[in-house]
Amino acid sequence: MTPGGVVATDGDGTLWTGDVGEDLFHAFLDHGRVEPPAFEAIVRDARAHGISDAGTGADVARRIYSGYLEGRFPEEALCELMTWCFAGWTRDEVGAFARQVVDSAGLASRLHGEVLSVVESARAAGLEVVLVSASPFAVVLEAGSRVGFDADRVVAARATYDGEIMRPDVHRPIPYGSGKVTRLRERVGGTRPLYAAFGDNAFDVAMLASADIPVAVRPKARLRQQAGAVPGIVELAR
DSSP: OOSSOEEEEOOBTTTBSSOHHHHHHHHHHHHOOOOHHHHHHHHHHHHHTTOOOOSOHHHHHHHHHHHHHTTSSOHHHHHHHHHHTTTTSBHHHHHHHHHHHHHHTTHHHHBOHHHHHHHHHHHHTTOEEEEEEEEEHHHHHHHHHTTTOOGGGEEEEOEEEETTEEEEEEOSSOSSTHHHHHHHHHHHOSSSOEEEEEEOSGGGHHHHHTSSEEEEESOOHHHHHTGGGSTTOEEEOO
């Protein structure tokens, strides 16, 4: 085995049950603080996909989410919206809100023990393990910190900021699909071996396919359908 490699794992659906990005987004909508920059961008996205822009920013964003569930709004664009929807908030406010969401989400009971044990064994062997997610950085960092990931080992969707104020935009590509590999390689370097990668869904295929050992964790139907694109894929059962 070539020395100096890393292990990568997805978060939502892989390291834990559910989606902390969606937890954050729905808490944001319930909170209802949609600042003018976010409102304008949400309305723009709704109009671009033929979705009504009537009502408050939270109303429109909920309609966009329904459109996503119905296949009328792209998943990657929704991941981006969930990341920049706090536009107008400060970085510290977003971080504090993410902390509250994770505190109330019962994350400890949602962890997948079979993956966590592999992560802990890899760390014990001196391997670097990186958490790679299309969910917003603030909430992935907060969730990841509960299982030993620091900011240097979290790759997630990042909004752009004007000073300390979030803007309604993201750094592209976000870690979604092939963007997971792009952002992971930016973090760890282009030549280090990827010993193993763990994922549960179709948008993990590119990352899984780039690993020596690709591991499907409680795989969704969409990943099973594309398993042929990942030579040597194995399944990690509960």
